Amino acid sequence: MPRYMVEREFPKGLEVPTTTQGQKAMLGVVRNNATEQVTWVQSFVTDDHTRTFCVYDGPSPEAIRRAAGLSDLPVNRISEISVLDPYFYVGAGA
Amino acid sequence: MLLEREGLLESLGQRLKDAVEGKGSLTLVGGEAGAGKTSLVRAFVDSLDESTLVIQGACDPLSTPRPLSPLHDFAADPHSGLAGLIGDDRAPMEMFEGVLDRLTRTIRPVVVIVEDIHWADDGTLDFLRFVGRRIENTKSIVVCTYRDDEVGPDHPLRSVLGQLIPLRSTDRLVVPPLTLAAVTKLASNYVFDPRELLRLTDGNPFFVTEILASGEGLPDSVQAAVISRVAQLDERPRRVVEGVSVAPRSVEIRHAAAIVGGTLADIDAALAAGVLIGDGHTIRFRHELARSAVEDSLPPARRLSLHLRMLGILEEEQDPDPARLAHHAIRAGRADLIVEYAPQAGDVAVRSGSRREAVAFYRAALDHAKELGADQASDVRVKLGAELRLLDEPEEAETELRLAIQHFRESGQIEALADTLGQLQGALWNLRRFDEGWRAMDEAIAILRPEGPSETLGMTLYRMAHHHMLSRHAGPAFTHIDEARQVAEEIDSEELDWLVLLMTGCINIVIGDTDEGIRLLQESVKRADAMKEPRLLAIGLGMLGSGAGEARRYAAAIPALERGIEQGLATDADYSVAYNRSWQARIALEQGRWDDAVGYADLVDRTTLQREGIAYITAMSALGRVRVRRGDPGGLPLLQQMTDLARDHELQHGWNAICGRAEYHWLARTSQPGLDELAPGYQRALDTDSEWARGEIGFWMWRLGSIDGPPQGAAEPFALQMSGKWEAAANLWREIECPYEVAMALADGPEKAKLEALAIFDSLDARPMADRLRRQLRDMGADSIPRGPTKKTLANPGGLTNRQLEVLRLVVEGLNNEQIADELYLSKKTVEHHVSAIYSKLGVDSRTQAVNAATEVGAVPK
Numbered sequence A: 001m002p003r004y005m006v007e008r009e010f011p012k013g014l015e016v017p018t019t020t021q022g023q024k025a026m027l028g029v030v031r032n033n034a035t036e037q038v039t040w041v042q043s044f045v046t047d048d049h050t051r052t053f054c055v056y057d058g059p060s061p062e063a064i065r066r067a068a069g070l071s072d073l074p075v076n077r078i079s080e081i082s083v084l085d086p087y088f089y090v091g092a093g094a
Numbered sequence B: 001m002l003l004e005r006e007g008l009l010e011s012l013g014q015r016l017k018d019a020v021e022g023k024g025s026l027t028l029v030g031g032e033a034g035a036g037k038t039s040l041v042r043a044f045v046d047s048l049d050e051s052t053l054v055i056q057g058a059c060d061p062l063s064t065p066r067p068l069s070p071l072h073d074f075a076a077d078p079h080s081g082l083a084g085l086i087g088d089d090r091a092p093m094e095m096f097e098g099v100l101d102r103l104t105r106t107i108r109p110v111v112v113i114v115e116d117i118h119w120a121d122d123g124t125l126d127f128l129r130f131v132g133r134r135i136e137n138t139k140s141i142v143v144c145t146y147r148d149d150e151v152g153p154d155h156p157l158r159s160v161l162g163q164l165i166p167l168r169s170t171d172r173l174v175v176p177p178l179t180l181a182a183v184t185k186l187a188s189n190y191v192f193d194p195r196e197l198l199r200l201t202d203g204n205p206f207f208v209t210e211i212l213a214s215g216e217g218l219p220d221s222v223q224a225a226v227i228s229r230v231a232q233l234d235e236r237p238r239r240v241v242e243g244v245s246v247a248p249r250s251v252e253i254r255h256a257a258a259i260v261g262g263t264l265a266d267i268d269a270a271l272a273a274g275v276l277i278g279d280g281h282t283i284r285f286r287h288e289l290a291r292s293a294v295e296d297s298l299p300p301a302r303r304l305s306l307h308l309r310m311l312g313i314l315e316e317e318q319d320p321d322p323a324r325l326a327h328h329a330i331r332a333g334r335a336d337l338i339v340e341y342a343p344q345a346g347d348v349a350v351r352s353g354s355r356r357e358a359v360a361f362y363r364a365a366l367d368h369a370k371e372l373g374a375d376q377a378s379d380v381r382v383k384l385g386a387e388l389r390l391l392d393e394p395e396e397a398e399t400e401l402r403l404a405i406q407h408f409r410e411s412g413q414i415e416a417l418a419d420t421l422g423q424l425q426g427a428l429w430n431l432r433r434f435d436e437g438w439r440a441m442d443e444a445i446a447i448l449r450p451e452g453p454s455e456t457l458g459m460t461l462y463r464m465a466h467h468h469m470l471s472r473h474a475g476p477a478f479t480h481i482d483e484a485r486q487v488a489e490e491i492d493s494e495e496l497d498w499l500v501l502l503m504t505g506c507i508n509i510v511i512g513d514t515d516e517g518i519r520l521l522q523e524s525v526k527r528a529d530a531m532k533e534p535r536l537l538a539i540g541l542g543m544l545g546s547g548a549g550e551a552r553r554y555a556a557a558i559p560a561l562e563r564g565i566e567q568g569l570a571t572d573a574d575y576s577v578a579y580n581r582s583w584q585a586r587i588a589l590e591q592g593r594w595d596d597a598v599g600y601a602d603l604v605d606r607t608t609l610q611r612e613g614i615a616y617i618t619a620m621s622a623l624g625r626v627r628v629r630r631g632d633p634g635g636l637p638l639l640q641q642m643t644d645l646a647r648d649h650e651l652q653h654g655w656n657a658i659c660g661r662a663e664y665h666w667l668a669r670t671s672q673p674g675l676d677e678l679a680p681g682y683q684r685a686l687d688t689d690s691e692w693a694r695g696e697i698g699f700w701m702w703r704l705g706s707i708d709g710p711p712q713g714a715a716e717p718f719a720l721q722m723s724g725k726w727e728a729a730a731n732l733w734r735e736i737e738c739p740y741e742v743a744m745a746l747a748d749g750p751e752k753a754k755l756e757a758l759a760i761f762d763s764l765d766a767r768p769m770a771d772r773l774r775r776q777l778r779d780m781g782a783d784s785i786p787r788g789p790t791k792k793t794l795a796n797p798g799g800l801t802n803r804q805l806e807v808l809r810l811v812v813e814g815l816n817n818e819q820i821a822d823e824l825y826l827s828k829k830t831v832e833h834h835v836s837a838i839y840s841k842l843g844v845d846s847r848t849q850a851v852n853a854a855t856e857v858g859a860v861p862k
Helices: A020-035 A061-070 B006-020 B037-046 B069-076 B092-103 B124-138 B155-163 B179-188 B194-201 B203-212 B222-231 B236-243 B251-262 B264-272 B288-297 B300-316 B322-334 B335-353 B355-366 B376-392 B396-408 B414-428 B434-451 B455-470 B474-491 B492-512 B514-531 B534-550 B554-571 B574-590 B594-607 B614-630 B636-644 B651-667 B669-684 B689-704 B715-720 B726-736 B739-746 B750-765 B767-778 B802-811 B817-824 B827-844 B847-856
Strands: A001-009 A039-045 A051-057 A076-083 B025-028 B053-058 B110-115 B140-146 B170-174 B276-277 B282-285
Touching: A001 A061, A020 A039, A020 B474, A061 A076, A061 B594, A076 B355, B006 B025, B006 B037, B006 B140, B006 B170, B025 B124, B025 B155, B037 B110, B037 B140, B053 B069, B069 B110, B092 B110, B092 B124, B110 B124, B110 B554, B124 B140, B124 B155, B124 B203, B124 B355, B170 B414, B170 B651, B179 B194, B179 B203, B194 B203, B203 B222, B203 B492, B222 B236, B222 B288, B236 B251, B236 B264, B236 B282, B236 B288, B236 B300, B236 B651, B251 B264, B251 B282, B251 B300, B251 B554, B264 B276, B264 B282, B276 B614, B282 B288, B300 B322, B322 B355, B335 B355, B335 B376, B335 B414, B355 B376, B376 B396, B376 B414, B396 B715, B414 B434, B414 B455, B434 B455, B455 B474, B455 B514, B474 B492, B492 B534, B514 B534, B514 B554, B534 B554, B534 B574, B554 B574, B554 B827, B574 B594, B574 B614, B594 B614, B614 B636, B614 B651, B636 B651, B651 B669, B651 B689, B651 B767, B669 B689, B715 B726, B726 B739, B726 B750, B739 B750, B739 B767, B750 B767, B802 B817, B802 B827, B802 B847, B817 B827, B827 B847
Parallel strands: B025 B140, B025 B170, B053 B110, B110 B140
Antiparallel strands: A001 A051, A001 A076, A039 A051, B276 B282
């Protein structure tokens, strides 16, 4: 399954409280993702909480969008990505 | 003794219980030959009481199976109530619907058994697909057995399994090999070591029992076990066994005696030995493995003579089945009999939709072309050619058709010659040798004209017009259709008259007289309705949907597509469903309903097997363009792939993909690669009369800087924009209801128009255009550029689609489903479908609640 970077913008800031409510919200996202065969791998959040960079596995960009729609999450950009490791080329070159 | 099958019997019993409660199902019982599939099914049937009706049928191991053989078995059972319904003279769909009706409208649950579907003919495969897709709403179960180890990737059953297995109502069971415990139990009275027996037989129950019965050491194959068992019989009963082995099914006892000149006592002896089993009237082998083992062991001369005798006996019967006669004639190697029965069997197969079987029978007949005689051989070749084309083997079709053409030409058979030239054109079209095809058609017309008006002349003219229409050459299309109209009037043919109406509509759309074209196509749909001709109706709906769709006349196109899909689903016309859906995807793309476009494309992707066909190309091109317009990954490679697939098709199937690529490169500011495909497409567009192809392809040529203004005859909104009249273009696009194009036109205007465009792009999630416009506005020094979409601003209330919103508003106005259907030109069924989707999205279950919820979510003003 391809891997995608999903960029999201939250102009008012994304707040996920570390409470049961926050936990419920996160699990809701996971459940919604499952209906589209989408897996949320991990996210990076800017310090001001207005932007997130989320790594996802999924069958297509459309599935990522549908899953976001179910969880009411914005989608600003989807890019297909692969892993580039700093030591990938060690031993491969001359 | 049935061992270790309790779990499987329980599963079948549970399915039946579910069926009684209204949830029917189809169960596929797989297992290798001799695994005990039939024994399992028998044990299940024996466990049922009078409250269940059992209908049984089987597929034959004939070299070429009898078309729809299980259905004929159903009909032969007087309890089935299907006797009057099944016949070689009936249309397959009519028979399928009859059986389904029987399974639906029943007080007693029905258990339908279809054995050995790995031998099923194409017609029976169609039947299984038809019933399997609809069984859920019946009170019945269908149980099919098949040898799962014989169904490889190219086996015809494979695609049917692929379509049925994902369904909720399909269940799979596998009959596993026996365990050591079971083998030990079976061998308890014998000297064999159970471990050795298990190793040798892999737990195959039939093999185990054959070895135990033969009692002679351990043979190395099941065939050897059978032969050794038969060899132990006295000569006369053995002769009976050998005689019965040439009949792939049961044989009447009197026939069995006649084949080998044996007596009833001999038959009793054969039965007593356990090789054969009987039911009082007929006898047969205990298993097909045993039968084929015995038949294969016969010396050739003896086998031939037994088949010939069997044939003689069948010929005496009333209404013998030609497939079986042909089978024995072929096995007996008698050319005179093959040429008599094989063509008949082929004709029956054609009527049953069993194409591979028809081809096999016709080929068997043509193996003896000399005995067949030149006239009949040519006749068979024409029929064979037609079936080969449908099986997508155009090269072989061409060979057969050309041989027939040569004979018809030499013997001066005008009508047959012209007809066959028409067929040849079809094969050449499949082979992408278009020009040769035109020449064949021209020749046919030239031959027929001097003979005066005829059905063949009219149809040939119509097809010529059709092909010119497809390649968007209006002039020759009109000339041919006008001549066809005269012929239709003179010979008074209702169908030809209808086809002329249809084609005139299509050609009008091509030349841009859209109103008249749509009016004629709507008229043709109405007339097909009145004529009660589902085949013509399907053609009319498809033409109206795609023709009006190409001209961006959505109000006319959408209802036609929806109705076409509904009709296609009811008749298993899978291709027609996929074609109509692919146009729904294209229209949804153009209307800015991108989620819908993706949904339709997904459906086509998941259901179409022809992954090089027009429907697939159309749907995937729409998906690719959605990705490009959203700035999502994966758009360009998909469009590239579709451009490659579409290269051999007419321009209209490829133009979306090439325009999508051009759009991608324009957005990415890499103009050159976009032009590579676009420029040749533009030349093709100029060579046709299609204003929308000229318009859109021309538009992207203009965007990429290759032309300065609109080409002659480009569709108006595109032409306006290319002439710099962005405002007029935007207004026209707004009327047509293409929001992305509205915004594209506004984006060419000054700041205020650009801001308006930006709002539309943002609402569509069209990021690349929105980014581009923001940059331009910043460069222009514009202030107050909106930040961008924070969430979907234009999403419909309640997450409803535009269509659902439309239906909901009429519900609020108090219309019932039938009135809504009339209002929106939809069928009642489609409206019901929309209404139930609306209920589930709004979380309500009545009309009153829906009305209240509609106000709450803001679907209608308070």
